[in-house]
Amino acid sequence: MFKSVNPATGETFATYPELTKEELEAKIAKSALAYRSWRKTSLAERSKLLSALADAYEKNKDRLAKTATLEMGKTYSSSVAEVEKCIAAFRHFASAGPAMLEPKTSTLSNGGSAEVHWLPQGPVLAIMPWNFPFWQAVRFLAPTILAGNTGLLKHASIVQGVGALMEEMVLEAGGPEGVFQNLAIKSSAIAGLIADDRIAAVTLTGSEGAGIAVAEQAGHALKKVVLELGGSDPFIVMPSANLDEAVKQAVKARIQNTGQSCICGKRMIVHADIYEAFLEKFSIAMKAVKAGDPLDPKTDMGPLSSFEQRDTVIEQIEEAKKSGAQLLFGGEKLDSPGAYLTAGILTGVPLDSKFAQEEIFGPIAMLFRAENIDDAINIANNIPFGLGSSVWTNDAAEQTRFVNDIEAGMTAINQMLASSPEAPFGGIKRSGHGRELGPYGLHEFMNLKTVLRPAA
Numbered sequence: 001m002f003k004s005v006n007p008a009t010g011e012t013f014a015t016y017p018e019l020t021k022e023e024l025e026a027k028i029a030k031s032a033l034a035y036r037s038w039r040k041t042s043l044a045e046r047s048k049l050l051s052a053l054a055d056a057y058e059k060n061k062d063r064l065a066k067t068a069t070l071e072m073g074k075t076y077s078s079s080v081a082e083v084e085k086c087i088a089a090f091r092h093f094a095s096a097g098p099a100m101l102e103p104k105t106s107t108l109s110n111g112g113s114a115e116v117h118w119l120p121q122g123p124v125l126a127i128m129p130w131n132f133p134f135w136q137a138v139r140f141l142a143p144t145i146l147a148g149n150t151g152l153l154k155h156a157s158i159v160q161g162v163g164a165l166m167e168e169m170v171l172e173a174g175g176p177e178g179v180f181q182n183l184a185i186k187s188s189a190i191a192g193l194i195a196d197d198r199i200a201a202v203t204l205t206g207s208e209g210a211g212i213a214v215a216e217q218a219g220h221a222l223k224k225v226v227l228e229l230g231g232s233d234p235f236i237v238m239p240s241a242n243l244d245e246a247v248k249q250a251v252k253a254r255i256q257n258t259g260q261s262c263i264c265g266k267r268m269i270v271h272a273d274i275y276e277a278f279l280e281k282f283s284i285a286m287k288a289v290k291a292g293d294p295l296d297p298k299t300d301m302g303p304l305s306s307f308e309q310r311d312t313v314i315e316q317i318e319e320a321k322k323s324g325a326q327l328l329f330g331g332e333k334l335d336s337p338g339a340y341l342t343a344g345i346l347t348g349v350p351l352d353s354k355f356a357q358e359e360i361f362g363p364i365a366m367l368f369r370a371e372n373i374d375d376a377i378n379i380a381n382n383i384p385f386g387l388g389s390s391v392w393t394n395d396a397a398e399q400t401r402f403v404n405d406i407e408a409g410m411t412a413i414n415q416m417l418a419s420s421p422e423a424p425f426g427g428i429k430r431s432g433h434g435r436e437l438g439p440y441g442l443h444e445f446m447n448l449k450t451v452l453r454p455a456a
Helices: 021-038 041-060 061-072 076-100 134-147 157-172 185-197 210-219 243-259 274-285 308-323 374-383 396-405 436-442
Strands: 002-007 009-017 104-107 113-120 122-129 151-154 181-183 201-205 223-228 232-237 267-271 326-329 344-347 366-368 390-392 446-453
Touching: 002 061, 002 157, 009 157, 021 151, 021 181, 041 134, 041 157, 061 076, 061 122, 061 157, 061 181, 061 308, 076 134, 076 436, 104 181, 113 232, 122 134, 122 185, 134 151, 134 157, 134 185, 134 201, 134 436, 151 157, 151 185, 157 181, 185 210, 201 210, 201 390, 210 223, 232 243, 232 374, 243 308, 243 390, 267 374, 274 326, 274 344, 274 366, 308 344, 308 366, 308 396, 366 374, 374 396, 390 396
Parallel strands: 122 151, 122 201, 151 181, 201 223, 232 267, 232 390, 267 366, 344 366
Antiparallel strands: 002 009, 104 113, 113 446, 326 344
């Protein structure tokens, strides 16, 4: 039995039964059967379903947003924005997606031609986290539908209400039975699913440990896998930057989703010439962050997703202090029944400490002083992760250095890093491999078939 617990109150407000082995088998069989017919539908028909899904999400926006807020604690306004992002993704792939799947032809040296065709592969298993419960899953769902594949979602245990709603929306939009299904199962069932011959590929967004386990299982089964894992993204500020704007976006990066975002800056790396000025402004802004009821429009930041997650962040803070770091302020529980934690700043984290290599999934920023651009890049790269990065400089030469030398799958210049339906999303190193979104994400789970034709 899965429970939906409101992290703002600690109250259980819904329960969902775990699938039996027989029920799970029936869903896998239904997905495989649906694939046989869905793969043969036209791109126009698949695009039509995506447009209808956008309409269904628009119609049910308030209901969807409130479910996300109640299950994992993000502010209602953030939940609405997340649903709107899903709508944009459905509309993008509905309109621009078919052109991404048009065959491409090139002439060969022997006078013949080679065509590249993108064809579906089969049911795709998605293992998704709770932090952006709709958006993370839609990043897989929209391309899956357009590609002609079918989808099976193993969602995080605390957001089963979101998973059930996503399946409901596909049916409401007119999607055939079995094209997309939510699987209310525990992680222990994943290995069996990956080994099942009917599952064509696997995508996971989650922890490093989960990624390693899924990659091992997919490798044993010789199946394609896309992994979007953790990140401790650098947020670098240089002297030529607009300091006030950099501070504003640094605060947003740390408190967005109560600090529970893979790609928002967690390590603020600031040039020595402006370090003190940045620290003063950043401290004032972080202290002003209001944590409280996520349904209250005046709230800046809701609770963490669970009491367990809050306690994990508190333990990390204590470990950092033992390593020599200083907690300037924050990291305190609120006098309330919810899983709240105040925004805070850590300084003096030793670069060679274990803690400097970890990701803090909460509203706590680590602040580092860099003597020059080389030092900033070295600090940025001094971790096992390589998901995203944000750099703040108006010096063109510095921008080029950061783009070329920061070890990450994504770099945002003079803006906070954010995902977009049009742009490929993913990381390197221990942040995973493969890409979501854009044409690259659409092609990940498709068969690139080469067709050779003789000279005329």
